[in-house]
Amino acid sequence: MISNIKKKRIQGILLILPALSIIAIVTLFVIINTFIESLGYIPELSFNSFTLKYYVDLFTDVVFLKSLYFSFKVALISAIVATILGVYTGYYVSKWSDNFTSLLYKMPILLSYVAAAVLIYNTYSDKGLLYHIISTLGISEVKVNLVYTDSGLGVILLNIFKGLPFVAFCVAPIFMKADETYSFVAQNLGCTRFQYIIKILLPLAKRSIVTSFLIIFNFNMFTYEGFYYLGPSNPISIGVYAYKTYLSPDLSNRIYGMAINMIMIMISIILCFLYYKMVKGHREGEII
């Protein structure tokens, strides 16, 4: 006869097992396998020694450092711009009850990065829509070509186009609830609109803003599609670099690919740690 407590415990384990096993097995295998292979131990390809040589090679390689810096720069710029404008949009969207506009700004969330890249290409490339609009306004001899530039402007536009609605989507419900709760109290106590936003709304939504910033920053930095289809061919981004190195015909390059992969995972784990700190602290008095 199984006791009631035991039965409940087994039930709980059965409930959590599928999700936990998928996430734990894949994550642990990825981290451990990548770490071992990046140290130069791949018995299938007869590399049998552990060494840090590959990391040293990478960090003295100018091409790799350039691509790391390039992806970091593009991701940081696009994430900051997307977060600021997204919070701005979210504030206004939370005040409208219009169904159509609230559907309109969510549209880019549905698109995949590849589909969004098509749209950005059609709009901002040479002889794209923007060119036609500007030339219709009467300014001739303009040169509008924002994609494939050295600075990665096309990728930044793509990331903002995808990231901005995501941030707005995350913060709008919080602003809506806070408006119901605190707006009148603040006005009654003599708060101006600007003070109300800075001192009440933004601290309330702080957690949500920072976590969505971390998510889009991380995603933008290591994404493959955006850089591959709209970015410059030199410098290439770190994600494209890892993929190319991993699939190179020279099999010893696979270790370099794994080392780049490990660096990417380390950066993400640091960001994960920040995310965890954000989620864990300050639970009281917040609107979820």
Next chain:
Amino acid sequence: MMKKFFYRVVLFIIFTFLILPMLSMLIWSFFSNWRAIDILPSSFTFAGFNYFFASKDWYIGIKSTIFSMEVALIATIISIMVSRFLISTNIKNKNTLESIFYLPMLLPVISVCLGSHKLFLQSPISSTFALLILHIYFSLPYAFKMTYSYYSIWGVEEELTARGLGASFWQAFRYINLPIYIQGYIGSFIMAFIISYSQYFINLFIGNHNNINFSMIMTPYIANSNRNIAAVYTLMYIFYGVVVMMLTSLMGKNIARKKSLS
């Protein structure tokens, strides 16, 4: 007054930025070329749509949609199970356990694919199944976040009361749980569907020739810049996604109404 005007202008620019690409999609899916000297495009055509239906790519699109629906369904069911566990038990380190499920949100797709390549090569499972696991891996956090936030607002007390009054588990689930949570379930289904539907790299790297999805058939037309066909494919991509989402939310509303009437 001046300040207000300035704020409106910034908002207008943001919305133009979001709408302009959509507009370009609509224009280029019906016009094949737009010469630099023309003010309006003049060559109206259905060639892109013809190509889409003649090349059997519509079938690949439907297959990819159905696959993503499977993924979303499984992810939603799993996330309901996890949420029920987390809400009904009181263990130490609950927060840590909860944040394990958010981990895939912050791991790059490329690292996970490159790292787990060997796992799926060595294991006897088929490529489709491996793909299913990876898709669930990436869409689970979003589904879980949505479901869990609903559960942490409402709790499971009503259901426990019904059980105490003599309802069976399935009765309590059907008549108490489902009407309360159906909006949350639909939301997490749609979220997981969007994430899975928009994956590109997983299918490129892990999948075989059977697992081509919608994003992959689009890529040749970006590279050789055939704007007409690329725009048509994007339009159909949105169309398929919107149809699924509308059907799902319609179904959810229907269930909620029926349950509240009976």
